[in-house]
Amino acid sequence: MSKSRQLQKRIQESAKRSRVISLVGPRQCGKTTLTKLLIQNKTFKHYITFDNLTELDLAQTDPQAYVQALGFATVIDEVQRVPEILLPVKCFIDETNKPGHLLLTGSSNIFFLPEVSESLAGRITIKTLYPFSMGEKRGVNEDFVENLFLKSKIMKPLKPLSRVNLGDEIDKGGFPEVYLKYNKTTKIEWFKGYIESLIYKDARELSNIDGVKHLPLILRLLTERIATPFNASNLAREAGVPLSTLNRYIGLLEALYLIMFLKPWFSNKSKRLVKSPKPYFFDTGVLGYLRGNSYHKEPPKIGGHIFENFIILEILKQISFSKLNINYYYYRTQKGTEVDLVLEHENSLVAIEIKSLKKVGSDELKGILEFKEQAGKNFSKGLVFYQGSEFREIYPNIYQVPVEYLWST
Secondary structure, eight states, rough: OOOOOHHHHHHHHHTTTTEEEEEOTTTSSSHHHHHHHHHTSOOOOOOETTSSSSHHHHHHHOOOHHTOOSSSSSEEGGGGGGGGGHHHHHHHHHHOOOOOOOOESSSSSSGGGGGHHHHTTSSSEEEOSSSSOHHHHHHHHOOOOHHHHHSSSOEEEEEEEOOOOHHHHHOOOOOOHHHHOOOTTTHHHHHHHHHHHHHIHHHHHOOOOOOTTTTHHHHHHTTTTSSOOOHHHHHHHHHHOOHHHHHHHHHHHHHHTEEEOOOOBBBBBBBBBBOOEEEEOOOOHHHHHTTSSGGGGSSSSHHHHHHHHHHHHHHHHHHHHHHHEEEEEEEEBBOOOOEEEEEEETTTTEEEEEESSOOOGGGHHHHHHHHHHHGGGGGGEEEEEEEOOOOOETTEEEEEEEGGGGGGG
């Protein structure tokens, strides 16, 4: 059984405008299934994968001739295995005006490679496919995040809220195979094989780092640092590696779509803002596996951070298939006042707090109210997502919102 992906429509639209599209995202998040659907509906015509050793050899032997021989509307899967073809792809882009010619996909971020970032930056359209969103799991077209900018007020869903066991959803994550086929016991085997494949196969292929023996420890230490300003020097000391080596490891984990960083929001009005990014995991199922614990057994502080990781992922998934260009940050002053997520579209700003609480009090609003003052006329809305059931406009354009609103219609 497969489920439709909301990113499909965005790719179909981009194929009418862009000569080359890069579809990126973690291994086994559904990229191959999605590309085959795009071939079925004739957005693209041909499918090639560099997991096929014959294709791999042909591309490596003469990359320029290989690219020149490609048919129109071709998908190339696992493109990171032959980075040599990307310079010929760049030359091809410069010579053609016809949109929808190539779709490049890969299970690691090809822009991690210096030769790629230099040659293709600004020349291709990049689309990121995440693991299943909550709406995709339920067959719901999610537009909550988009409507934060398209509508002046947040409205109650037309249908009754679909209450879910958030602990189970957090533990399982969104990888299609885990969600569709595995139970609480067998999913541990899947995550074990997944992490080992990334560390001992993909990481070695992608980087020139001598050995990957420190990666499991660094991943484990990162699970204790999610949703907090990142201190690379502190992590390097605890992991027992030089800072320069740690930075290469962190870049590699980002390229493999295991972790990501949320950058801080800045304003010309204040110089007293934290400048360090905050790390999150690309899937909470992976996060839970690495911690060796279920969400409901976590202590309150780390449980709150895991809940924040989960909700931020759901918001970023909606941004990935939105028609709007939405940027995302977090806000934190040097005194510790914080807003978990700041969304920006054009000159409009939305501040979001994420709390694993059943009630919203005045403490949960402090960060939003201070950010509102910093943002000035660009402030549009403030939201506190929480685990209660009552929707309420607390102040003008500042709301308490049950988390289920994110995937309800």
